[in-house]
Amino acid sequence: MAVITYRQALHDTLREEMLSDENVFLIGEEIGVFEGSYKITAGLLEEFGEKRVRDTPIAEEGFVGAAVGAAMLGLRPVVELMTINFSLLALDQIVNHAAKIYGMFGGQSSAPMVLRTPGGGGQQLGATHSQNIELYYAFVPGLKVVAPSTPADARALLKASLADNDPVLFLENLALYNTKGEVPEDAPPAEIGKAGITRTGSDITIIGYSRMATVATQVAEQLSEEGISAEVIDLRSLRPLDRETLVESVRKTGCAVITEDDWLTYGVGAEIAASISDGAFDYLDAPVRRVAAAEVPLPYAKPLERAALPSAESLKTAVRQTLEAVGHRR
Amino acid sequence: MAETATRSKPASSGSKSRRGTRSGGNRVQQRQGKTALGSESQDTLRDYFRQMSLIRRFEERAAQGYTQAKVGGYCHLNLGEEATVVGLMSALRRSDYLFTNYREHGYAIAKGIEPGRVMAELYGRTTGTSKGLGGSMHMFDTEVGLLGGYGIVGGQIPLATGAALAIDYRGGDEVVMCQMGDGTTNIGAFHESMNIAALWNLPVVFVVINNHLGMGTTVDMASAESELYKRAVAYRMHGERVDGNDVVAVQEAAGRLVEHARKTGEPAMLEAVSHRMKGHSVVDPAKYRSAEDAEAAREADPVAAFRSQLISAGVLDEDGAAEIEREVQADVDAAVAFADDSPHPDPATLFDYTYATPVANDSRRLPADPVF
Ligand SMILES: Cc1ncc(C[n+]2csc(CCOP(=O)(O)OP(=O)(O)O)c2C)c(N)n1
Numbered sequence: 001m002a003v004i005t006y007r008q009a010l011h012d013t014l015r016e017e018m019l020s021d022e023n024v025f026l027i028g029e030e031i032g033v034f035e036g037s038y039k040i041t042a043g044l045l046e047e048f049g050e051k052r053v054r055d056t057p058i059a060e061e062g063f064v065g066a067a068v069g070a071a072m073l074g075l076r077p078v079v080e081l082m083t084i085n086f087s088l089l090a091l092d093q094i095v096n097h098a099a100k101i102y103g104m105f106g107g108q109s110s111a112p113m114v115l116r117t118p119g120g121g122g123q124q125l126g127a128t129h130s131q132n133i134e135l136y137y138a139f140v141p142g143l144k145v146v147a148p149s150t151p152a153d154a155r156a157l158l159k160a161s162l163a164d165n166d167p168v169l170f171l172e173n174l175a176l177y178n179t180k181g182e183v184p185e186d187a188p189p190a191e192i193g194k195a196g197i198t199r200t201g202s203d204i205t206i207i208g209y210s211r212m213a214t215v216a217t218q219v220a221e222q223l224s225e226e227g228i229s230a231e232v233i234d235l236r237s238l239r240p241l242d243r244e245t246l247v248e249s250v251r252k253t254g255c256a257v258i259t260e261d262d263w264l265t266y267g268v269g270a271e272i273a274a275s276i277s278d279g280a281f282d283y284l285d286a287p288v289r290r291v292a293a294a295e296v297p298l299p300y301a302k303p304l305e306r307a308a309l310p311s312a313e314s315l316k317t318a319v320r321q322t323l324e325a326v327g328h329r330r
Numbered sequence: 331m332a333e334t335a336t337r338s339k340p341a342s343s344g345s346k347s348r349r350g351t352r353s354g355g356n357r358v359q360q361r362q363g364k365t366a367l368g369s370e371s372q373d374t375l376r377d378y379f380r381q382m383s384l385i386r387r388f389e390e391r392a393a394q395g396y397t398q399a400k401v402g403g404y405c406h407l408n409l410g411e412e413a414t415v416v417g418l419m420s421a422l423r424r425s426d427y428l429f430t431n432y433r434e435h436g437y438a439i440a441k442g443i444e445p446g447r448v449m450a451e452l453y454g455r456t457t458g459t460s461k462g463l464g465g466s467m468h469m470f471d472t473e474v475g476l477l478g479g480y481g482i483v484g485g486q487i488p489l490a491t492g493a494a495l496a497i498d499y500r501g502g503d504e505v506v507m508c509q510m511g512d513g514t515t516n517i518g519a520f521h522e523s524m525n526i527a528a529l530w531n532l533p534v535v536f537v538v539i540n541n542h543l544g545m546g547t548t549v550d551m552a553s554a555e556s557e558l559y560k561r562a563v564a565y566r567m568h569g570e571r572v573d574g575n576d577v578v579a580v581q582e583a584a585g586r587l588v589e590h591a592r593k594t595g596e597p598a599m600l601e602a603v604s605h606r607m608k609g610h611s612v613v614d615p616a617k618y619r620s621a622e623d624a625e626a627a628r629e630a631d632p633v634a635a636f637r638s639q640l641i642s643a644g645v646l647d648e649d650g651a652a653e654i655e656r657e658v659q660a661d662v663d664a665a666v667a668f669a670d671d672s673p674h675p676d677p678a679t680l681f682d683y684t685y686a687t688p689v690a691n692d693s694r695r696l697p698a699d700p701v702f
Contacts, residue, residue: 056526104478
């Protein structure tokens with residue numbers, strides 16, 4: 001089993017899928033000659049040629065829409081949107097078209113495509129280049145939104161997304177590209193809509209996705225030294241959402257902290273908290289806490305940016321406070 | 331239904347590369363004046379008349395269905411654009427693809443969908459073109475290559491370009507036609523897609539129906555260059571303008587551009603100039619419209635004009651024309667009866683068409699359901 005980066009896992013899986021299915025092609029800005037802004041597609045133009053690795057003009061609506069049309073005729077486009085911030089220019093094609101083709105026309109056609117796009121702050125890129133707006137897409141029936149947090153998940157979820165007959169927004173995170181992990185080559189595709197339990201525990205459930213799922217797992221490891229047994233759930237899929245797994249866990253632990261890189265008000269955590277209230281209210285020993293990004297356009301200055309994003313420390317504090325409230329004994 | 335639908339498909343040209351092979355570029359033409367009846371056979375001309383009359387009657391009945399509350403939502407009609415619709419559709423093979431805007435009832439019929447299924451979609455019935463899930467603005471039929479009517483202005487243009495990309499990718503010889511209105515040529519998607527289609531040599535013919543109005547906004551109010559076919563120049567694309575009230579001229583121009591796209595992959599743009607006879611939609615009384623403009627639209631009535639033209643040319647006599655009109659009336663009556671007799675969708679099917687690959691954890695809650 002190889003230990004590789006998240007970036008490498010994405011690259012290798014794309015290559016593998018292109019080798020096994022002629023209909024898979026890549027389309028996006030700077031993915032060919034420039035080899036991708038984050039080098040996920042390095043070497044693929046050379047290997048597969050410009051028919052399969054298509055550099056586009058800076059025209060997000062035009063090329064995302066073209067991918068939708070190509071998908072309607074049976075191709076399997078993998079779109080790279082340089083970052084999720086620019087996906088807003090293609091919002092109409094994603095929300096009004098890709099997500100609607102199947103339902104609006106009574107199931108006669110669909111748009112099986114993968115929209116890969118990194119999001120996230122922490123790189124001092126300023127307000128327009130640091131957003132976590134995956135929620136905009138997770139809100140829409142007809143779209144699927146997945147967010148792998150480890151190299152193994154990146155591989156398993158990319159395979160699942162390419163095998164799916166619906167449009168899938170595949171959320172990457174700038175902070176994850178260089179993280180490493182074991183990637184079993186013979187692992188089956190993931191099941192879209194199924195959350196992962198990255199660590200089992202009995203005192204409290206921590207729920208996160210993407211970067212914050214990995215932070216949550218590290219935090220749980222560290223808290224175990226303080227005698228706290230935390231269970232960590234990585235959502236992996238924002239739509240569909242695996243409510244059962246998280247409700248079952250909270251019913252067991254009686255406490256929950258949700259952590260997310262997006263903004264608090266109306267954020268993903270709000271939906272999770274509502275799901276816990278719906279499914280585990282009677283089991284709760286303490287109010288559900290949320291650790292999310294500060295509600296500001298993300299600043300450039302390093303100390304301000306750091307203060308705005310949720311961190312391992314802020315998460316730890318929230319977990320400790322929740323457990324103190326229920327009189328947890330270490 | 332369209333005359334061309336029966337032509338056989340030539341052998342695929344295999345994996346021809348279309349990239350970078352554009353020969354034309356940067357040409358625009360404006361064709362003036364009425365063509366004669368061209369070289370079309372009398373049968374073809376009579377069929378054009380039949381189709382135009384069918385669309386006219388159909389649309390009148392659609393409007394009636396709206397006032398009877400049998401048809402809901404928005405309802406945009408092709409009244410006044412019948413010659414353009416029939417001319418364009420006659421230039422396509424059944425295997426060619428069409429993307430349209432929301433004003434698509436006539437296109438659906440002329441591309442070969444049974445009028446009954448089109449009416450049933452307006453009535454929101456399961457037998458409709460989109461099983462009643464789409465309505466007036468969202469008709470679809472893979473069988474005849476109608477890849478959808480779209481309600482977002484310009485939304486169909488990137489999709490059409492992508493369908494052409496898929497054809498090019500596979501080395502097929504189908505062509506995509508992308509219909510839109512004059513008001514649509516100012517939206518970003520139009521420009522992005524024209525550029526992409528030209529850059530990648532994709533076999534798509536962009537057709538702009540210039541009826542001079544986008545809702546209440548005239549083409550002069552909205553477009554810095556109101557001779558819209560000239561916009562093709564900016565993309566080194568062939569652009570042409572044709573009299574949209576002349577079915578034969580439209581068929582010839584569209585036919586030429588479609589066949590050229592088929593052979594070379596070169597995209598093109600065709601502007602068909604016509605009039606909208608009524609308001610933007612059934613409920614629009616068009617108060618913004620000048621009396622002269624409304625009169626011009628009435629005078630240009632392409633169905634009446636074609637009828638007289640065929641009679642003076644001896645292709646039809648009064649009786650022959652009346653006979654066709656009776657048959658068409660019967661077809662529309664049958665379409666209405668079919669729609670009326672068709673079942674409404676069962677609410678139990680509400681969640682059947684959200685995902686092509688359904689998922690275990692998908693929320694299928696109704697507002698009335700208790701949670702969990
Ligand atoms: C993006 C968008 N903006 C506005 C509208 C509302 N709208 C519907 S039709 C229309 C006018 C379009 O005119 P034109 O393109 O000339 O087409 P026509 O109605 O004449 O066929 C407008 C503004 C819309 N549907 N989509």
